[in-house]
Amino acid sequence: MKLYYATGTCSLSPLIVAHEAAIPLELVRVDIRTSPHVTETGNDYSEVSPNGYVPALVLDQGTVLTEGVTIVQYLADLKPDSGLAPQHGTLERAVLQSWLNFIATELHKMFSPWLFHPEYGTQAQEVARARIGERLAHVERHLQAGGPFLLGKTFTVADAYLFTVVGWSDFTGVDLSGFPHLRDLLGRIRTRAAVLAALRAEGSKTTG
Ligand SMILES: N[C@@H](CCC(=O)N[C@@H](CS)C(=O)NCC(=O)O)C(=O)O
Structure with a gap:
């Protein structure tokens, strides 16, 4: 999985969760000060995430998950024993x-x-x-x-x-x-x- 992030922004939250849960992520830095925002490899970030903000988590099968609150819960649920999120439905x-x-x-x-x-x-x-x-x-x-x-x-x-x-x-x-x-x-x-x-x-x- 790839996490698109920018230093000092809200993308720190899923990054912390990934480290807490010991989930390896490939990190791709995005420069959100430029217009359009560009990734560290020089690509237009809106091609990954149309709203242009970080974080975005790209799953191995291609789905792009956006919204920090969704991403952190998705990561936590991959490792239920981590205790990072109570069980669904409770x-x-x-x-x-x-x-x-x-x-x-x-x-x-x-x-x-x-x-x-x-x-x-x-x-x-x-x-x-x-x-x-x-x-x-x-x-x-x-x-x-x-x-x-x-x-x-x-x-x-x-x-x-x-x-x-x-x-x-x-x-x-x-x-x-x-x-x-x-x-x-x-x-x-x-x-x-x-x-x-x-x-x-x-x-x-x-x-x-
Ligand atoms: N609704 C989004 C908002 C994310 C957001 O505000 N990201 C900021 C950094 S903290 C950003 O990328 N700003 C650049 C922009 O909006 O173009 C979420 O909760 O994940």
């Missing part, structure tokens, strides 16, 4: 999906595009930061009541996605100082061997 799986959707729609899509494009203006950015702060306060209360991970005692694909998205806080000016349980969770995740391996694989710094 309440726990629905809870996992609820968190994945929350992260995708309430966090990821508030950070991106609003805080990644200064040209959208300071008003849009202030609104986005305030909304993210409200949503992170919800995560903080949840972790305080039932952490340390989003689903309780074990690390799941939702934690990988949360780590990826909230990891953008520093350089987008989102203040995490009021969220000690969330910061504790991010710190725990950052030291996991699979997470460090995924960060190295995508070409990110693993310290500092």
Whole structure:
């Protein structure tokens, strides 16, 4: 399987999951700053994934899976014993999906595009930061009541996605100082061997 990724973006989440589950992936870097986006081999990325965003997972039989929340669940289900996602059809799986959707729609899509494009203006950015702060306060209360991970005692694909998205806080000016349980969770995740391996694989710094 091939994972199309860009360093420092949401494609880190499936990369972490692949490392956690010990699933080997061929990595193909995409330059998402160019128009059109191009792969490291010089191909127009829209020929792989028509919407042009990462991540995309191309299966060996040719299917192209897009949408991070789908890809992480697909990978986790290839290795059910990894514990990265509860079994399909259970309440726990629905809870996992609820968190994945929350992260995708309430966090990821508030950070991106609003805080990644200064040209959208300071008003849009202030609104986005305030909304993210409200949503992170919800995560903080949840972790305080039932952490340390989003689903309780074990690390799941939702934690990988949360780590990826909230990891953008520093350089987008989102203040995490009021969220000690969330910061504790991010710190725990950052030291996991699979997470460090995924960060190295995508070409990110693993310290500092
Ligand atoms: N709905 C997609 C959105 C993915 C997305 O926003 N990817 C960003 C990086 S985090 C990207 O590739 N942006 C470049 C672009 O949209 O052209 C998903 O959840 O997987």
